Amino acid sequence: MSDSEERQDTPEKADEEQVGSTEEDRPVSRTSQGKKKKAKPHRGPPSPTPDQLADLEKNFLLDCIAVDTICKDYSHSQPKMGPAIPPYNSQNDKHVKAYFRREAVDVTLRETGQDKGGCSIDGPVIDRFIESGAGYRYLHARNAAPRAAKAGHSADQVDGHGQFMSDARPNFGYHGHFGYRRNTPWLRQMPSPFGVDPRSPTH
Structure with missing residues (x-):
């Protein structure tokens, strides 16, 4: 083989060797290895507990009710010194x-x-009412009281729809505890098309 032929083969072989080396040396991604990315740590404040959320909602609703009552009481007088939002x-x-x-x-x-x-x-008169008036004294005394002594702790106003079916009681009909399974002639003959489970009483 002549020197010219060896020189022609040399660049091709060099390219093949270079391509093979790049494929072997190429870093393998984490996803190809089957590794999952680590979850980022939660950097926000901790989530409040259900009891803390209930207290916050209760205090907020009671404050809204109290402020609404104060505004309505002072809405019939002049000057109107019971604004819901301080000036x-x-x-x-x-x-x-x-x-x-x-x-x-x-x-x-x-x-x-x-x-x-x-x-x-709004002027100094409204400021004095907001800072030391009757409405302020009422709200401050109510919110500063212990948890059990807070005024206006009506469960109906605080929970609202959260009380739906919270204290459900069994409703016994004319046919007894499980009478709804025997309240028609057809159900008396066949309480269930899949057969009667002996673990569930039918009357």
């Missing part, structure tokens, strides 16, 4: 604290008499 006071808003730290804003607040906490957009 907005920007100086108590943590998202705009940086704005009230400016010197120019301090000067404006002193000129307008709002430098000592200020009042809400």
Whole structure:
């Protein structure tokens, strides 16, 4: 074999060797090996227990009922000092604290008499009612009471449809405990087309 023929065969052999080496050295994926990906850890807060969810729902519903009662009571008087939502006071808003730290804003607040906490957009009378009025005292005393002493713990208002069939009792008819299986002449002759199970009484 001449040198020219050997030179022609050499590149082809080199390509075959290179292709074979790449297939052998190629990394095998995890899915091809049958391994499953590990589940990512749960990074959120822990899920509340059913008892905690029941307490949260109970307190929320009772607060809504109490606030609704207060609003209806004060809706017949002027000024209407029983709003369901407290009026907005920007100086108590943590998202705009940086704005009230400016010197120019301090000067404006002193000129307008709002430098000592200020009042809400509804005025100081509504603020006093929200912070120390009769409705506030009622809600605060009720929510600060122990769990068993909280006022308005009506199960009908708190659970609602959750009580459906929760205390179901057996309904005995005229034909006895299992009379529904013998309440027609046809069922008296053949209680079941699949035969009668001796473990289940039919009368």
